[in-house]
Each structure stands twice: as C-alpha cells, then as structure tokens.
Amino acid sequence: MHRRLIVPGALGAAVLMLAIPASAAGHSPGAPGIGDPYYPAYGNGGYDVSHYDLRLTYQPATDRLEGTATLLARTTQDLSRFNLDFLLDVGEVRVNGAPAAFATSGEHELEITPKTPLAKDTPVTVVVRYSGVPSSKKAYGFTSWHRTPDGGIGANEPEAAWWWFPSNDHPLDKATFDVSVQVPDGTQVISNGTLQSTSSRLGWTRWNWRSDKPQATYLATLAIGRFDLTTGTTESGIPVVNAYSKDLGAHAGAARASVERTGEVADWLAGYFGPYPYNALGGYVPNTGTGYALETQTRPFYSPRQFTNGSNVSVVVHELAHQWYGDLVSVRGWQDIWINEGFARYAQWLWSEHEGEGTARELADYTYASHPADDPFWTVRPGDPGPDDQFHLAVYDRGALAVQALREAIGDEDFFTVLKGWPAKYAHGNASVADFRRYAEEVSGKPLAALFDTWLYEPVKPAASAARSASVASAATAEPASWKKIAATNGVHAH
Incomplete structure (x- = not known):
C-alpha cells in the first residue's frame, strides 16, 4: 500500500487553552505523539486502549456520519489531560461518566481534560459523541476517506481512523x-471480523461487526x-465474506476471479506462516478510483484498478500475507516497514513458485539484474527507508531480495522455521527489524x-x-513468467 506525507515538526496552537485544576498537581498531560520518529504527531502518550465500541449512523446521499465512540483504556502515567487523534466535529466528551472539557489542536488532535485527574494504571472509559462529513476533512493536505457514488470508505496507511473514529x-x-x-435499507456495511447480526x-438497517483479536487502528x-x-x-474452517460494489463495470469479473480465491490462498499461506490467526477472512472491492490495496485486518481492501489487466491473484497473496506479517505482528515503529512489505512481496x-511461473531465486536474480548500480532504487534502505520512501518500490523488491x-x-x-516461528513469537504484538535479526x-x-x-x-x-554468496545472479537473466503479474501489484504502494 500506500501514501506518504510530510508531517510538520510541531503541532499548531490549541483552539482553546485549558486550565489545569489544582487537583492535578503531580499529574501531567499525555504526549501528543506516541514517539514514532517518522510521524511525531501520530498516536498519543499516557494511556493504552484495549477496546473500541463504535455506534454510528451514516447517510450515503450526504456523506454525513454521526456516532458515539466508547474507548476502554488504562492510564500509563498520572494524567491531567490526554489526546485522541480525530478530525470530525465533537459535541460531547465524557471520561468515567463525567463531562470533560475538550479542544482541538494541530492538524488532527483532540485534547481532553477530564473533570478529575487520572491516576496511573487505572481503567478509563472515554465516550465521544461526534458528527460530520468525512470527505470534507483534510489533514496535512490529504484525506483518507474515499467518497464513492453510493457511500464512502475509510482505508489508508499509515492513517485512516481520524476520518471516522x-x-x-x-x-x-x-x-x-x-x-x-x-444505514438506509438496501445499503451494506463492510468492516473487519465477523458479522454478528443485522436488523x-x-x-x-443496522450492521454489527466484531474484531475479537487485537487490531492496529490503521487496519480498521x-x-x-x-x-x-x-x-x-475455507478448507480449514474459517468463514469468508467477500464484497464487490455493484458498479465495478469491466473490472467485476477479474476482481471476483481473484478475490474469490481468498480462502485457497490463506490456507496455502498457512503452510508457510503457521495457522491463520483470526476467525474471519475475506476481501472487498469498492467502486473507488484509488489505486492501492491495503491489508485491513481479516478483510483486505482492493482497488478495482488492481484488476485492470485481468485477474491477479498475486495481489491477494500480498495482502493476505500481511495478515501474519504486518497485522498479527505489527511494526514497533514505522521505520520497521520492511517486516511488512519485504515478506508480503x-x-x-x-x-x-507454486504456480510454476518462476522460482523465488529466479525472481531475485531478475530483480537484482534489472537495476543497474546507479539506479536510485539502491539508495533506499529498506531497513530504515525514511518517511519519504516508506512505501518506495525498493522496500518491496529490495526487501524481498534481503x-x-x-x-x-x-x-x-531454518528459514522456513523462522517464517512460522516469527508470527508465533510476537503474535498480536509489535516488533522491530532488530528483533527479527536477533530471532533469525x-x-x-x-x-x-x-x-x-x-x-x-x-x-x-x-x-x-x-x-553470488546469496545465490543471486549478477548477470542478466530471463524474465520469469510471473514478473508482469507481480509488477502489476506495485500499485499497492502508490497513491
């Protein structure tokens, strides 16, 4: 997947200055960022969320979204104030049942001051009532909400949540x-996990979805x-739900011919990566002009453009591989993106190899030989590519060479032991490139x-x-039969 942006080094001034009550002495505000050097304003400090309960109403005709989000969290410090990442208009905030003061700051920060300061290591319930038109909101000059002729989509990396929760x-x-x-009758809602009910x-009509395993917010x-x-x-017993926009036009057949093989591909990947880690599976193809795909947990997003030249199961393989490498084990920081993209590629x-269209070694040979020494491709360091090159082709192809x-x-x-053991060791957690090297x-x-x-x-x-020591050819080699199919999925990382 994906898209790059430039994050300002400092947040803007707060819309409203909040006074800290005397009872907050000894307590301090949570940091406005979680500490990621690539995205210093992303995430927040001072607490850890365990569950999101999102109850929403959406009108496709106007793109208006109204909702109540309930967050269950635990403080990690004595807090006088904390932030959430959000863009829509907030009407009310409650913390542990009591009304809380709130203000906006920077490009996407919601600052919340609870009525009573919060002690470290205590459970917290945060309720936010909000509304707005997601497609009207931008941060850093872009939007991660995709308006479609019949509704809208929240899907992007490294951020999409701000536009809807x-x-x-x-x-x-x-x-x-x-x-x-x-949503109005006749409209469907797709999200992660299992469909619990409709009424x-x-x-x-109300659609109720549940993801019962830990999930990163950008994967929602x-x-x-x-x-x-x-x-x-699937043959292994995992329920599959796929969804296709009714107006995919000429892309419809190729999209279905690819995504309908999701169960087969997931079972095949389990042979390399270990048992499929979730209780739901699928994919969806909306009518959107965006060009990328995204490994949204249990149910990847695919742009119709992925199927412009016909069916392409390779992109399904890529996004499903992320269910282990990227979703089950997520990056510790965004500089660790190689663990996601190198292994998905x-x-x-x-x-x-499985399809008889070129072995991994033949593809490595061809990749190495295809880029001369003066190609800027080699200046990108997949192990720490920098925020501007986080989704550069080299992170994928040079990453796969590694x-x-x-x-x-x-x-x-030992290699295939590592492939299976790594997701098991860090299941539902986070890890870095350095962690991976030590494990190998x-x-x-x-x-x-x-x-x-x-x-x-x-x-x-x-x-x-x-x-040569890596058995990668230094001379020109024949193009593997799968090369063009794989190259066609390069759009997964291009916005």
Whole structure:
C-alpha cells in the first residue's frame, strides 16, 4: 500500500487553552505523539486502549456520519489531560461518566481534560459523541476517506481512523473492536471480523461487526455502499465474506476471479506462516478510483484498478500475507516497514513458485539484474527507508531480495522455521527489524549483522560477490513468467 506525507515538526496552537485544576498537581498531560520518529504527531502518550465500541449512523446521499465512540483504556502515567487523534466535529466528551472539557489542536488532535485527574494504571472509559462529513476533512493536505457514488470508505496507511473514529492512532496501541453502523435499507456495511447480526427498522438497517483479536487502528476499515456479498468457508474452517460494489463495470469479473480465491490462498499461506490467526477472512472491492490495496485486518481492501489487466491473484497473496506479517505482528515503529512489505512481496515470489511461473531465486536474480548500480532504487534502505520512501518500490523488491539472501544464508530448514516461528513469537504484538535479526540468529545459530547491513541498510547495490554468496545472479537473466503479474501489484504502494 500506500501514501506518504510530510508531517510538520510541531503541532499548531490549541483552539482553546485549558486550565489545569489544582487537583492535578503531580499529574501531567499525555504526549501528543506516541514517539514514532517518522510521524511525531501520530498516536498519543499516557494511556493504552484495549477496546473500541463504535455506534454510528451514516447517510450515503450526504456523506454525513454521526456516532458515539466508547474507548476502554488504562492510564500509563498520572494524567491531567490526554489526546485522541480525530478530525470530525465533537459535541460531547465524557471520561468515567463525567463531562470533560475538550479542544482541538494541530492538524488532527483532540485534547481532553477530564473533570478529575487520572491516576496511573487505572481503567478509563472515554465516550465521544461526534458528527460530520468525512470527505470534507483534510489533514496535512490529504484525506483518507474515499467518497464513492453510493457511500464512502475509510482505508489508508499509515492513517485512516481520524476520518471516522477517535483513536490512539499508532500500531503500538492495538485493541479489539465492535463496529455497529446504521444505514438506509438496501445499503451494506463492510468492516473487519465477523458479522454478528443485522436488523431493520423504519427504513434503516443496522450492521454489527466484531474484531475479537487485537487490531492496529490503521487496519480498521469501514466501507458503506451497495455491494454483492459472497460467503463461504475455507478448507480449514474459517468463514469468508467477500464484497464487490455493484458498479465495478469491466473490472467485476477479474476482481471476483481473484478475490474469490481468498480462502485457497490463506490456507496455502498457512503452510508457510503457521495457522491463520483470526476467525474471519475475506476481501472487498469498492467502486473507488484509488489505486492501492491495503491489508485491513481479516478483510483486505482492493482497488478495482488492481484488476485492470485481468485477474491477479498475486495481489491477494500480498495482502493476505500481511495478515501474519504486518497485522498479527505489527511494526514497533514505522521505520520497521520492511517486516511488512519485504515478506508480503516474498510471499508473491513463493506463489510464483507454486504456480510454476518462476522460482523465488529466479525472481531475485531478475530483480537484482534489472537495476543497474546507479539506479536510485539502491539508495533506499529498506531497513530504515525514511518517511519519504516508506512505501518506495525498493522496500518491496529490495526487501524481498534481503529475504532471499537470508534464506540462502541459513538454509531452507531454518528459514522456513523462522517464517512460522516469527508470527508465533510476537503474535498480536509489535516488533522491530532488530528483533527479527536477533530471532533469525537464535534459530540459525549464525551471525547475520553483515548480511542485514548489506541488503537492508547500505545505500548502494550489493556487490556481485555478495549477490553470488546469496545465490543471486549478477548477470542478466530471463524474465520469469510471473514478473508482469507481480509488477502489476506495485500499485499497492502508490497513491
């Protein structure tokens, strides 16, 4: 996936200065960012959310969203004030049942001052009532809410939540979700997890979705429109719900021919990565002009443009691989994006082997040979690409080269042990590139610092000798049959 932005170094002045009561002595405001160097204003300090309960009403004709968000959290410091990341208009905030003062600041901060200061390590219930038109809101010059002819979609990376629910918006703070949305009869609502129920009354239908495993906020999705829904069950017993806009036009057949193989692909990936980690599966293809796909947890988002040239199961492989690498184990900081994208791209290489269209080694050979030494491709360091290049092609392709180099260095037995063991070790948590290197060293018993430096951190093309030691060809090689299919999914990271 994805899109890059420039984040200002400092937040704007608060709309309203809030006085801290005397009873807050010894308490301090939570930080307006969680501490990510790539996105210093994303997420917040001072608390950790365990659950989001979102009860919404949406009118497709006007794109108006009204809702009440209930956040269950626990403080991590003595708090006089704390922030949520949010853009819509807030009417009321309550903290532990009592009305709280609130104000806006910066591009996307909602500052909340509870009536009574909050002690460290205590449970907190925050209720936010809000409304607005998501498509009318921008932050840093962009929007992550996609208006469609019959509704709207919240899906983007590294941020999408601000446009439809208040949150602690960083992968370090995962939570479970209940999403309940009321829409006019005849309109469908798609979200993560399992569909618990639907009910209709007086021309409105309420859809109730639940994600019962920890989920990063950017992986929460909401899609409202007119969809054809298909249901099924994987061979391993996971229920599958797929959704396709009714007006996909010429893309409809190719989209279905790809996404309907979701269950098959997930079962196949489980052979490499371990058991599928959730109790729901699927994908959705709305009628939107955006070009990317996104690994929204349990139910990836696919743009119709992914299927412009016909069916492409490779993009389904990519987004489903993220369910383990990116969703189950999420980045500790956004600089660790290689763990997500390098392994999702490598899964596409493994699928190519499975389909008899070129082995992972052949794809590595072709990738290496396709970029001459003076290609700027090699100046991007996948292990820490910088915020401007977080979703650069090199993070995907050079990142997959690093995975192949690791495979050759430690051998297939240890490599495939790592592929399965890593998601299990950090399940439902967060980890860094450094954590991954240490884990691979533990499994293999080999020092890997030099290999990681060469393939992930040095801003030059690895020398031919390094390529040969990784069994990557330094000379031109034939184009694998799967190359164009995989290249067609490069749009997953281009906005």
